[in-house]
Amino acid sequence: MIAELGLAALWMAAALAILQVVTGLLTVYAGRGGSDDSVLPEIARLTRPSAVMQGLLTIFSFAMLLWVFAITDLSVRLVAENSHSMKPLVFKIAAAWGNHEGSMLLWVTIMSLAGALIALVERRLPERTMQATIAAQGLVALGFYAFLLLSSNPFDRLTFPALEGAGLNPLLQDLGLAFHPPTLYVGYVGLSIAFSFAVGALLTREVTPAFARAMRPWILAAWIFLTLGITAGSYWAYYELGWGGWWFWDPVENASLMPWLAATALLHSVSVLAARDALRTWTIMLGVVAFSMSMLGTFLVRSGILTSVHAFAVDPQRGTFILILLALYIGGALLLFALRAGSIVEGKRFAVASREGALVFNNVMLSAILAIVLLGTLYPLVTEAFGVRVSVGPPYFDPVSAIFVIPMLLVMMVGPLLRWRQDSASRIKGQLLAILAALAVGIIVVVLIGGVHVLPFLGLVLALALAVASLSPLKGRKLRRVPLFTWGMVLAHFGIAMALFGMASDSAFTKEKLTAVGVGETAMVGPWSVKLDGVEPVAGPNWTAMQGNLTASYRGEQPITLTPQSRSFWAPPQQTKESALSTRWNGQLYAVIGEQSAQGRWQLRLWWKPFVIYIWLGGGLVALGGLLSLIGRMMADLRLRMAKRNRALRAGEAAA
Amino acid sequence: MTRWRLWIPLLLFAGFIGLAAYLLPQPKDDFVHSRMIGKAMPFFQLPQALPDKPTVTSAIFADGKPRLLNIFASWCVPCAAEAPQLQQLRQAGATIVGVDIRDRSEDLTRFLAQNGDPYQAIGADDVSRVQFLLGSSGVPETFVIDGHGVITYQHIGDIRADDVPMLLAKLREAGA
Numbered sequence: 001m002i003a004e005l006g007l008a009a010l011w012m013a014a015a016l017a018i019l020q021v022v023t024g025l026l027t028v029y030a031g032r033g034g035s036d037d038s039v040l041p042e043i044a045r046l047t048r049p050s051a052v053m054q055g056l057l058t059i060f061s062f063a064m065l066l067w068v069f070a071i072t073d074l075s076v077r078l079v080a081e082n083s084h085s086m087k088p089l090v091f092k093i094a095a096a097w098g099n100h101e102g103s104m105l106l107w108v109t110i111m112s113l114a115g116a117l118i119a120l121v122e123r124r125l126p127e128r129t130m131q132a133t134i135a136a137q138g139l140v141a142l143g144f145y146a147f148l149l150l151s152s153n154p155f156d157r158l159t160f161p162a163l164e165g166a167g168l169n170p171l172l173q174d175l176g177l178a179f180h181p182p183t184l185y186v187g188y189v190g191l192s193i194a195f196s197f198a199v200g201a202l203l204t205r206e207v208t209p210a211f212a213r214a215m216r217p218w219i220l221a222a223w224i225f226l227t228l229g230i231t232a233g234s235y236w237a238y239y240e241l242g243w244g245g246w247w248f249w250d251p252v253e254n255a256s257l258m259p260w261l262a263a264t265a266l267l268h269s270v271s272v273l274a275a276r277d278a279l280r281t282w283t284i285m286l287g288v289v290a291f292s293m294s295m296l297g298t299f300l301v302r303s304g305i306l307t308s309v310h311a312f313a314v315d316p317q318r319g320t321f322i323l324i325l326l327a328l329y330i331g332g333a334l335l336l337f338a339l340r341a342g343s344i345v346e347g348k349r350f351a352v353a354s355r356e357g358a359l360v361f362n363n364v365m366l367s368a369i370l371a372i373v374l375l376g377t378l379y380p381l382v383t384e385a386f387g388v389r390v391s392v393g394p395p396y397f398d399p400v401s402a403i404f405v406i407p408m409l410l411v412m413m414v415g416p417l418l419r420w421r422q423d424s425a426s427r428i429k430g431q432l433l434a435i436l437a438a439l440a441v442g443i444i445v446v447v448l449i450g451g452v453h454v455l456p457f458l459g460l461v462l463a464l465a466l467a468v469a470s471l472s473p474l475k476g477r478k479l480r481r482v483p484l485f486t487w488g489m490v491l492a493h494f495g496i497a498m499a500l501f502g503m504a505s506d507s508a509f510t511k512e513k514l515t516a517v518g519v520g521e522t523a524m525v526g527p528w529s530v531k532l533d534g535v536e537p538v539a540g541p542n543w544t545a546m547q548g549n550l551t552a553s554y555r556g557e558q559p560i561t562l563t564p565q566s567r568s569f570w571a572p573p574q575q576t577k578e579s580a581l582s583t584r585w586n587g588q589l590y591a592v593i594g595e596q597s598a599q600g601r602w603q604l605r606l607w608w609k610p611f612v613i614y615i616w617l618g619g620g621l622v623a624l625g626g627l628l629s630l631i632g633r634m635m636a637d638l639r640l641r642m643a644k645r646n647r648a649l650r651a652g653e654a655a656a
Numbered sequence: 657m658t659r660w661r662l663w664i665p666l667l668l669f670a671g672f673i674g675l676a677a678y679l680l681p682q683p684k685d686d687f688v689h690s691r692m693i694g695k696a697m698p699f700f701q702l703p704q705a706l707p708d709k710p711t712v713t714s715a716i717f718a719d720g721k722p723r724l725l726n727i728f729a730s731w732c733v734p735c736a737a738e739a740p741q742l743q744q745l746r747q748a749g750a751t752i753v754g755v756d757i758r759d760r761s762e763d764l765t766r767f768l769a770q771n772g773d774p775y776q777a778i779g780a781d782d783v784s785r786v787q788f789l790l791g792s793s794g795v796p797e798t799f800v801i802d803g804h805g806v807i808t809y810q811h812i813g814d815i816r817a818d819d820v821p822m823l824l825a826k827l828r829e830a831g832a
Contacts, residue, residue, distance in 0.1 A: 334666035
């Protein structure tokens, strides 16, 4: 009964999405010619409530899915295939979105919730544009409802209930991972709002600074979640997969990076549009591209057209379905863009040496990096059409993206210091000198350390200079009076410097050791000496493991205990390596235990990774910067609304 | 911006959709086939994998006898699984040489003691150089080489029981 309720709610939500599209578009076209909101047809009143109701219904439907997973209802096919009665409750619930159907339901739930939110709170724009935007959101959601209901029904029942569930991939039985996909999805799907705003603005030709200000918090929110999701995913891969790497340029990782790059570019161009009424068509284009990258990523991952370690259950029929959705939505939006963008008046002009100039430059660089990642991800597809199979990895991505990252970082140091419209280098001489000094100090220090390769070398130097540069907009200002969104920018840029430092330092200074040690023996890696005290079997709720007991000592200091495990899960049977980590302020010791060799020795893999955690701390700081900026913008907007209301009240009193 | 430029994104996207629509229904082939088949073996010399065993060089294939070249390693589980089939091939008169990928001699000794040693010669390929020269991308793989050093056939994955007669036939073809 619970599953049927969920399914019924989903069908009703789909029906409401149709209603919302029809009423929204009718409103836009009935009122064509005039942009006066007072002449809206009566039918317009239905659009917002149906979007809100649609959001509530999908939430209900998703809650029903969580429910059948929580009670392990084995008559539901999805539960039988992906869960197990012996699993801890939190992983039972996480299993609801750890599969194709459940994650698609999560996808439409977030999409319709986002639509409900804009319908509920966004009232700053002309109502016709909002009607068009909500209609666009409904139209996109409709395609995904169709996909879910016609080819991926999560509530499908088995004729005979299964006796026991098939389990969940043990790699996915990890708290971090349980919450990594939902975070990413909020980011991916949150970008649908930007897409719908762009389509709405194209339909009504109203691309204005007000439009940019309305769109900005939504982009910012989605971008914060994307940043967090990517950072968490990278850390998960680092400690769970047990090979010590944190980024692999795998198609699925690229699928999350591409929307982030587009959203980062969009975030900056929307600021130019909001502040200076420039870059109109470019912002619209990025709005379309950002969510298109989310959908494209979904297609690449779900269709099985590319091979990836993250493979979902692959089904060519589903691939065809998503491809049709892509063709309709991205193709439709790009067609609309081609037809309409020409009639959108170009925005204001500006000088090269200005805040806008720097932002445009970085937009172009970000887009170039996006193009490179997209090209590298799709290249194997292109060659496969000609019968050749290749895979593209770090040897392509690292140097080629560096070509664009380096100039971008350099401009990023200066951009925030410049004024809008026009500025000159001589005005910011002091700060420029500080940045140059940081660059020089960085070069000297890294040369003195010696033996660092080109890319990590540049990374270390640029990270130091960027750290100095990112703080310099605060120079000479009263810190308590600096607006919150400026703090956000400073923090986010500083986070980038920090992450870059972590990446460069990891690739420049990591020490690796693979040895076989007997019980009581010691292995050295970097400044650490690691002793194997013993190996013992341990048992968890649904696994058993061989656990190595290690005592590790940093330069002869008080030793600490590490317990890496080699786990065997029984449902489904699979071996995983649980790494053990010891984090210090200046780096991380990473230990993995392997098989026992013939002479009773144990394989031990050790890494000493100086400053590696700054990669993820930096990522977290970037997200925090985004959050501060979002709060700052929202508070400014609230103040504006209050002031408007007060003025209206006062005007009313005066009239009376 | 001129109007025609606004159409570029749509055209690029249409190209992608066309490509994806063409590729999606194609059957997925997970094997990477060597492009060296039908060609003479490139020149190489490998160091000895074991002190008491001759090594493999491209020169030994020029004596007119067809051979099987087996790419294997002690750390590879399917290699242990195909060992009985290699023994069968050996007993049926095939000459087998091994290219041992990224291995240690003590592990190799243990592997041969456990699974038997069908190899006439074994070369140690520590950086997969020869493996890539032959166009092989995985372990295990088995190549049929004719008496003039020309690669005539590539078998990908472990040799199953029903692959044995087929490989013997390929060897006979190569010998003719």
